[in-house]
Amino acid sequence: MAKSNAVWGIDIGQCAIKALRCRPHEKDEQRIVVESFDYIEYPKILSQPEAEPEELVREALEQFLSRNDLTGDRVAISVAGQSGLARFIKLPPVESKKIPDIVKYEARQQIPFALEDVVWDYQQLTGGSEEDGFALEPEVGLFAMKRDQVARALSPLETAGIEVDLIQLTPLAVYNYVCFDRLEDLQSQPYNPADPPESTVVISLGTDTTDLVVTNGYRVWQRNIPIGGSHFTKALSKELKLTFVKAEHLKRNATQADDPKAVFQAMRPVFSDLLAEIQRSLGYFSSIEKSAKIGNVIALGNAMKLPGLQRYLSQNLEQEVTPIEEFDRLSAGSASGRSQFKENVLSFAVAYGLCVQGLGLGQIRTNLLPEEIVRSRLIRSKKPWAVAGIAAILAGLTFNYMTHVSAWSETDTEAMKAAERRADTVKQTSATFKSQSSELRTAFETIQQTGQNLVSNVEGRMRWLELLKALDAAMPRDERTLEDRKETSEDISDRNEIHIEALDVQQFGDLQGEYFSLVQQNYLDARGGQPVDAAAGTGDEEGLAEAPVEEGAEGATGGLAGPGWVVELTGHHYHNMSQQNQSAKFLSNTLIKALEEGSVELPDGENGEMIQVSFADLGISHPWVAYSGKLWDEILDPEADLAGNGMGARQFGRPGRPAELAAEGGAVAEPESKLIELKRYDFIVQFCWQPRTRAERKLLVEQRQQQEAAAAEAAATAGEDAVEVSQ
Known part of the structure; x- marks a missing residue:
C-alpha cells in the first residue's frame, strides 16, 4: 500500500472525537495545510454513570470511518496526561554517547514500575550546549505509560481497523502545537538558562481534567489538574437538583437561564477550586524556575466557552487569558473554512499538535507505540517482497534444471566417454611432467645452496679484511x-x-x-x-x-x-x-x-x-x-x-x-x-x-646506475618538452 505524506491527528476525548488531516505546505516549511477534519460528539459524556464508554467510542469511530478515508495516511493519537508519566531530568555534564546509559538508569529510578511493564521513551531537549563531545547541563524528557494503558488506548482503534503509528501524551501534543504555531523559530537565537525567553502558559480545559503547560519553547513543564468542564455540570446538578443532561444544557446556556445568578452561584466553588489549583501550580513553577518570566496565557478547550470563566481567570491571575481564535500556521484549506471547524477551534489544538509531530515538525518526537507492534508491522510489510523473492529463486532454479536436462538429453554418451578418456590421459601426462619438474627444481635448489655456502665462506673471510682495510683508509x-x-x-x-x-x-x-x-x-x-x-x-x-x-x-x-x-x-x-x-x-x-x-x-x-x-x-x-x-x-x-x-x-x-x-x-x-x-x-x-658481499655491492652499484640513467633521461625529456613549448 502506497503511503501518502498526510497525517491524521485523532484526539479521543471524554466528550467527542476531534480529528485533523494535515499535509506539508508546498512552499513554506513553517506551515502545514489542513485538508479535512471531523468533530463527532458522543450522545453522552464518557464519565457519566450510565454511559458505556467502549460502545460510545466504537460507534463514533465507525461514524468517523464512514466519513473519512485513512488509506495510506499515518495516524497519530493522544492519551490523557494522567494516563502516563512525564519527567524532565537535568543531567550533570556528561559525554554525549553515555547519555542513553544514564537515562536508562534514571528511568529505573523515576518510573515506579518495572521497565518490562511499561512503554517508555526519552528525548534530549533543545537548548543545551555541547563541547568536545560533552553535553553541558543537558535536560532530558522521560515519558512512560503502563502497557495495559497503551493496550486500552489502542483497543477501540484496532477494533475499528485503524493502524496507529504514533502515541503521544496530550500535554506534549499541546506543547508541540504551541512551539510550532505560537512561538518564534527556536533555532534563531541560542538558549541562555540565566535569561530565558518569556514562558507561555497554556490552560487546556478538558471534560474531566485540565492540562496546564508552561513552556518557553526550549523547556516545558506540565501538570494535570483534576478539574474539568464536567465538574461545573456536576455542581449545577447537585445544587439545583437537575439531571446531568439538563445541568449540561443549562451550563452551555447559562446566560439564557431564568436565574443566571443562581447558575453562577452554584458553579462558584468550582471556579474557585480551578483558580486555586492554577495559582498553586504557577507558584510552584516559579519556585523551581526562578529565572522564568510568564508572558502570554492561552486558553484551550470548548469548556473555556463557559460564560464568565475567561474574565474570572484573567482578573484573579492578573494576566490576560486569551482563547485562541485561529491557528496561525495552519493554512486554510477547504476544511478550515467550515463553520463547525470555527465553532470547535478551541478543541482542535491537541489534534493539531499530533499532526505537527507526525509531519516531523514537532519539538517532542517521542513515541509510546510498543516496539513489538512496530516490528510486527515491518515484518508484515516485507512479507510480499519475501514471497516474491522466493518465487523468483524457485523460477531461476527451475529454469536452470530444465536447461541442464535439455543439454543432457542431447549429449552423445560414447563421444563423451572417449573425450573423458583422452582428458584422463592428458592429465596423467601433465602430472608426470609436474613431478619431474618438481624433482629437477629441488635438485637445482640444492646445488644453488651448496654454491652459496661455498661462496659465502670465502666472502665471509674477506669481510673482516675489508673492514680493517677500510678503517686503515679512514x-x-x-x-x-x-x-x-x-x-x-x-x-x-x-x-x-x-x-x-x-x-x-x-x-x-x-x-x-x-x-x-x-x-x-x-x-x-x-x-x-x-x-x-x-x-x-x-x-x-x-x-x-x-x-x-x-x-x-x-x-x-x-x-x-x-x-x-x-x-x-x-x-x-x-x-x-x-x-x-x-x-x-x-x-x-x-x-x-x-x-x-x-x-x-x-x-x-x-x-x-x-x-x-x-x-x-x-x-x-x-x-x-x-x-x-x-x-x-x-x-x-x-x-x-x-x-x-x-x-x-x-x-x-x-x-x-x-x-x-x-x-x-x-x-x-x-x-x-x-x-x-x-x-x-x-x-x-x-x-x-x-x-x-661483493655480489651484493655489485648489484647495488648497478641499481644506482639504472636510477641515475632514468633520472637523466627524464631530465632530458623535460628539457626537450620545454624547448618545444618555447618555440
Whole structure:
C-alpha cells in the first residue's frame, strides 16, 4: 500500500472525537495545510454513570470511518496526561554517547514500575550546549505509560481497523502545537538558562481534567489538574437538583437561564477550586524556575466557552487569558473554512499538535507505540517482497534444471566417454611432467645452496679484511717523513693523526631494536648539537661529545633494519692546540667524516680490478662519538726506554707504524731527557656495520646506475618538452 505524506491527528476525548488531516505546505516549511477534519460528539459524556464508554467510542469511530478515508495516511493519537508519566531530568555534564546509559538508569529510578511493564521513551531537549563531545547541563524528557494503558488506548482503534503509528501524551501534543504555531523559530537565537525567553502558559480545559503547560519553547513543564468542564455540570446538578443532561444544557446556556445568578452561584466553588489549583501550580513553577518570566496565557478547550470563566481567570491571575481564535500556521484549506471547524477551534489544538509531530515538525518526537507492534508491522510489510523473492529463486532454479536436462538429453554418451578418456590421459601426462619438474627444481635448489655456502665462506673471510682495510683508509695521516718531524709539543699537537688502542665488535640480531633504539637519543645529541669541549668543563663527570651534523647526513634510523655488527674504536689524539679543531671537533672532521663519506680501494671491478668502494656500500653507517673525554695534560719523555720507569717511549703516527725508542739497543739514555707536555683527548667511536658481499655491492652499484640513467633521461625529456613549448 502506497503511503501518502498526510497525517491524521485523532484526539479521543471524554466528550467527542476531534480529528485533523494535515499535509506539508508546498512552499513554506513553517506551515502545514489542513485538508479535512471531523468533530463527532458522543450522545453522552464518557464519565457519566450510565454511559458505556467502549460502545460510545466504537460507534463514533465507525461514524468517523464512514466519513473519512485513512488509506495510506499515518495516524497519530493522544492519551490523557494522567494516563502516563512525564519527567524532565537535568543531567550533570556528561559525554554525549553515555547519555542513553544514564537515562536508562534514571528511568529505573523515576518510573515506579518495572521497565518490562511499561512503554517508555526519552528525548534530549533543545537548548543545551555541547563541547568536545560533552553535553553541558543537558535536560532530558522521560515519558512512560503502563502497557495495559497503551493496550486500552489502542483497543477501540484496532477494533475499528485503524493502524496507529504514533502515541503521544496530550500535554506534549499541546506543547508541540504551541512551539510550532505560537512561538518564534527556536533555532534563531541560542538558549541562555540565566535569561530565558518569556514562558507561555497554556490552560487546556478538558471534560474531566485540565492540562496546564508552561513552556518557553526550549523547556516545558506540565501538570494535570483534576478539574474539568464536567465538574461545573456536576455542581449545577447537585445544587439545583437537575439531571446531568439538563445541568449540561443549562451550563452551555447559562446566560439564557431564568436565574443566571443562581447558575453562577452554584458553579462558584468550582471556579474557585480551578483558580486555586492554577495559582498553586504557577507558584510552584516559579519556585523551581526562578529565572522564568510568564508572558502570554492561552486558553484551550470548548469548556473555556463557559460564560464568565475567561474574565474570572484573567482578573484573579492578573494576566490576560486569551482563547485562541485561529491557528496561525495552519493554512486554510477547504476544511478550515467550515463553520463547525470555527465553532470547535478551541478543541482542535491537541489534534493539531499530533499532526505537527507526525509531519516531523514537532519539538517532542517521542513515541509510546510498543516496539513489538512496530516490528510486527515491518515484518508484515516485507512479507510480499519475501514471497516474491522466493518465487523468483524457485523460477531461476527451475529454469536452470530444465536447461541442464535439455543439454543432457542431447549429449552423445560414447563421444563423451572417449573425450573423458583422452582428458584422463592428458592429465596423467601433465602430472608426470609436474613431478619431474618438481624433482629437477629441488635438485637445482640444492646445488644453488651448496654454491652459496661455498661462496659465502670465502666472502665471509674477506669481510673482516675489508673492514680493517677500510678503517686503515679512514684514519687521518701525517704525510711527512720521520726526518721532517720534530719531537716538540707544537709539532706533535699539529700532526693529523689519532691513536687506536682497541677495536671491539658485537653482533646484534636486530640493530634497530636491540642497539640503536637504546642509544638513539645520545646519537642525536652527539650528531645534532654543538660539540662538547671537554677542556671547558668544570666537573669531573664524563660526557658525550656532540659533533655538528653536515647537510645530507644520513637519517637517524635509515638502513638499520635486520642484523649487523656494532664496531667500537677506543683511542686518543693530541691534536688539541687550536680551539677551532681540537678534541671532538678534530675527530668529527677526520675519522667521523671519513666513515660517512670516504671510500677504500678494493678488487670489486671486472676481473678483480681495483676500484674505489664507498664505506656506505660496505655497510658502514651511523658513526658517532659514544664517549668524549676531557682534555688532560700528559707529560711524555720521547727518549725513555719501554722498560724504564713506567714513562716508556710513545708511538706517534697512525697505527701499525713502529715505535721509536729513546735510546738505541733498548738501553736507557743517560743524557738529560726532554720532557714534552701535551693535551690528550680520549674517545670511543661506535658505528654500525651490516656487511655486504661483493655480489651484493655489485648489484647495488648497478641499481644506482639504472636510477641515475632514468633520472637523466627524464631530465632530458623535460628539457626537450620545454624547448618545444618555447618555440
